[in-house]
Amino acid sequence: MSLDTNSATLRILDLQNLGVATKRSLVRWFQPRPVAHVVSGSPKGILYPLPEVVARIRQRSQRGLSGDVLHRVVTLDAQVRSLRGDDDIYLGEHAQRRVSEFVCCLSPAESERARGAQRQVRESAILLPGVEYLRQITLIHPAVVRYVLSNQADELPCGDAGWRSWVSALWAVNPEKNT
Structure with missing residues (x-):
């Protein structure tokens, strides 16, 4: 895979x-x-x-x-x-299946942080097609996983412009056809 x-x-x-x-x-x-x-x-x-x-x-x-x-x-x-020293943003094939397996095992506090990250992605990608797909798969990006599991947000984008730029890059290299 x-x-x-x-x-x-x-x-x-x-x-x-x-x-x-x-x-x-x-x-x-x-x-x-x-x-x-x-x-x-x-x-x-x-x-x-x-x-x-x-x-x-x-x-x-x-x-x-x-x-x-x-x-x-x-x-x-x-x-x-x-x-x-690099942070590739390609999340791989079968991202939705991988996300669903990860989400099923989260604690209540982790689930709340995951929903918060997903809200931020949705708000940042509002004009992009496939927002729902992007909102889902972002949960397996290493920076988001770290935040969800440990509440450490230092790898996440800063500010609205940072989130928009990051989400646009994720959208560009993770097409929905890989579901």
Whole structure:
């Protein structure tokens, strides 16, 4: 499945080292494999995007993923993306399916932040066709995921002009035909 490689940041080994679960449990929870990016360079392995990791673990683990462990996972995701130095805005194929899996596992506070981000997208994209599609898929953009999960908004656009520009770029590279 085609994926923005910048958003795939987490390996099973990373999750194990962060105290999410044992390697055996993580391997079992990630079958069949959700959307991922296989890396042959360093570090070698299969990288998963944060929304897929959160959805998969919350769906399959009795402990879920919250508190300090969630904070460590979100922090590692942001650090890896920061080290890469770019912020691709292509969200990949099957974005709506991926969004629905992510949204189903959100806590009430996370859901409220997600709705707030979606309101901002809708207001910023009012003149663009496909506003509803754009409003939905924006929830799997790494900056929005980080905000939804941790209430850290430093990666989100600033001001109305910033949001309009960002939303226009998302709209341009994420056509609705990829649903």
